[in-house]
Amino acid sequence: MKLSTTLVLLLLVGGLIAYIAGYERHLPSTTERLARVNRPFAFAPADAVDISITTKDGTLKLQRKGDSWQAQAPYQDRANPEWVAQLLNSLNGLEWRETVSRKDMSKEDYKRTGLGNPAALEVSVLGEGGKELARCRFGGKAPYEESFYAAQPGEKPDKKGDELLHVTKSTLPALLSKNAEDWRDIKLVRLQPDTIHRFVLSAGTGAIEFTREKGKPWQLIKPIQTAASDERVNAILAAVLNMDVKLNTASDGEAKTANPALPLMKVTLEADGQPGPVVLTLHPVDAGQEVPAEVTNRPGRFLAPPKLTDFWRLQPNHLRDQQLARIPVEGVIGVRLRSLAQPEVVLNRESGAWSLKRFGKQEPGNQERIQALLDGLNGTQVRAFVTDNVTANLGPYGLDQPFLEIEWITKESSRVLQFGQGEQGVISAKYRGEPTIVQVSPFMLSISPPETLKWRSGRVLSANMFAVQRVVVAEGTSPALTLNYASLNASWSGTLAGQDITARINSAAANQLLNRLVNFDAVEWSTNRTAAIEALKNPTLTVQLLLTDLEKPGGEPRPVLLTFAPAASVPGQKPTLYHGRMNDEPDTFIVDRATYEALTAPMLKVDGEQ
Template sequence: MRLRNTIIVLVLFAIVGGYAFIVGRYSQTEATQKLLDVKQDDIAKIELKYSDRDIVLERDKGKPWRIVKPIGADADQAQAGNLARAIADGVLVRTVDDKPADLAPFGLKPPTTTVTVTTFDNKTPPSIEVGKSTPIGFNTYVRLSNSPAVLLTEGAFSAGMNKTVNDLRVRDLMAFKLDDVQKLTIARDNGQAVEIDRDGDNWKIVKPAAYGADDTAVRMALSTLVNARASDFISDAPANVNQYGLEKPHLTATVVLKNGEQQSMLFGFKQNEQGKSGIYVRRGERAPVYAVAEYVMTSLDKSPLDFRDKTIVKFDPESVETVKVKNSDGEFTLKRAAGGKWDVIVGGKTSEGDIPVVERLLNQFRDLKGESIVADPMPSAQPFGLDNPALEITLTGKDGRELGTVRLAKISVKPTVPAIPGEPPQRTEYYANSSGSKAVYSLSDFSFAQLNKPAPLYMANAPASAAPQAAASPAK
């Protein structure tokens, strides 16, 4: 009995092992056959021949691709690389007809595209003639130049070979690293200009007057320039640029790099072709005319006030001895006490301050920035509500000197045009100015609310009923 069981087990093992061998032997995936025996990295030249155009790309070993026909231009390396990869990876699905009597039914008389490559060792594999797509299965008919047979390849191959010069051209207009920029100048056609120079790790406005610059605004402008892409290629050798508004451009943005190199972009008219919305541009150092998205120009068409540092008051929180606050509730003072503590003084009574809350106020006040500089100098305080501010904060240093006073206003403004249905009949605006500047800044409601808080909120064990209150101000 035991012997019989052993024999049965051995037979079962033999059956299972034999089945596994047969499945493994005969179900191996057949190796994919390529149209051409060529590797992407070995391709040095690609020729694309169409009924109405020829395009030729070339590269030297280790060098980038260039378009050499019908124009001489830098190629988009990603596009050129994808093209070379698609050619090298072209798959032979199957043979349709070894000796077709007529090529026309396959779209191969003539072919829509003829693709020829040359390798770095000067070998030229057979050209690939591309026909039309199959009605079922989404494959493409192709033929190799060294054989009469009609073959099938994957459907994406046809689309991948259908290129124009504009598809393959590099669309980058300016090439520089932000950290290499030493100077940025933006000049308008009315003669106004702003010049911003690097000052160590920061930026400063030097024209039309000397001011600190908003580093974020400057870097955003530089990023807009270096990331600008051509949306359209207008003319490589324009005889006259007047028609594009580039003889006297509306705006000229120029960067000067640390090595002395200068790059400029000139902005002209809006495109006049139907369905187009770009702006005509050219590089100041080059002839071709391109188009870019309209936002590129609007992002750069800024005034000196837009690039100004919008910090409202500058101070070191560690140097502050007292913070005097006036708001609609009255007045109170935050005073530094021994042992790193703070006192809150209201109506002659002193309470222990909540240290983290007071320190957070100082940090918020130090970081307070206007959303924009509305005017400099401020023509009058009354239109901005600053003749009767909703909030006034004065900082005094440990030496008894005033570090700065900031006045903040909240006003209601009625629209000057008929209101849109559903729109509030008036809006609220916030403004600020400081004793250290003649400028008036616009503020966000959030920034105003962060500073406009009642005295109890700064006390240790603040009453639960205490809450920030918006200061009232009469409508203007």
């Protein structure tokens, strides 16, 4: 063979191989072919625009209109979107379990499939331009569990030209068998709650109107302008949007007689993406009866649940913000408390820490109490809305001269909440410059004491443990226990009644005492210092610390003396609270029994203890 001939043959073989490879690449694989055989339909449910369901009772025609499905025959109404979605998804996921040619079945077997019965179920799905996406006919039950006989009208016959019959496991026949009326949407209104920006309840000449900006809470606009209760307004909206209704089949003459004592109720909803307001009309009926209803964006008359009769009892105050305050706690940089009998309490926050201004100086504030005040105000619920009258006489509520004002300050603004005590001790509150007066629980006064001292940090003593040289504890008439601390090796030595007791010292107990003393906290600062100082003239416990100034090595150590005495006592019982004082400071403090007993805990080992 000539070389040229060999080269031509090689080129032809190479081209044939390339053609076959390119052609087969576009052919379905064996797995894909089997999948196509087993799953007859493959379409995106979003592409469906028309659905026809034929039963023995007739044909139901559904058509997509925008984001919803509408029934076009045998009636015109909105269809149940959940059922439509179930139908499309189930049809799209349909699988053939078995396939057989019709010629392989006897007449009796074919009759049992029910596919030749004119009453067999048939569903058809079309896309844009009338393109058929799916068409299936369902007959009777097959021998397998939850399986049915099915046929695909228009399906390509087998190689011998015979019709193919299939067995499928599906819930579609049960869904398709439903009465056409059952396909009506059971929700009277289909709107997304977060898209609604205006909501109005009106009956007769009265109206309650709410509006909100995107991402912000509801505001009550009519009959007064104030904050609304987001939770309660959303609950009313949920009742409207989630209620299940049914078709009102009664004729005009047979319709339920409206309650003549009540007017029609109109519920107006305005939502983003809607061409106009959606208005529900509710007809008043006696309690316990279903409520006749209509809506502007849907034909027909419906019956809503009896629970909707509660709408006629709604009052503006029911839907107002029931929270006394909504303080942006993290943004507050200042708090002021003003009272009739005490100086102003001035609290400021800088770098996340609160300070108290006393005697012209800043000192640490009580972080926990300030946080509890802000959280407590936010957690206080209004007991009753008393009046919104701007010209109301404040005297009866004690608000002409508030006994307490609480102001919170942010970088942008400040608000002042005033409290007054009216008749029969009722506590009322209002915001300065605003007309609304509310009634609140007296309990909230416990979180806002007007005494400046109450807002001082509870830390009595704060020292570095490495600065401690000595601790001397003397309880009652017992000999003083002297404990010397060597910070270099964290060791203890000591004396008791002139005797060296170093070997008996319980180092763990001594370390616990040291840790408690260098960060010593009081339960409360005393507002009645006279009684405290009088009691401390005869202390039942003294604790003295000798502290080195770590910044000035070799300097004179500084003594700190803590004295304690019972705040009150009942014969035969241990006191529950004790007065305390550091050195000769003017402020005295209170500690509880647990703290007192921790200071008097045994520091020495008992005989035989290692």
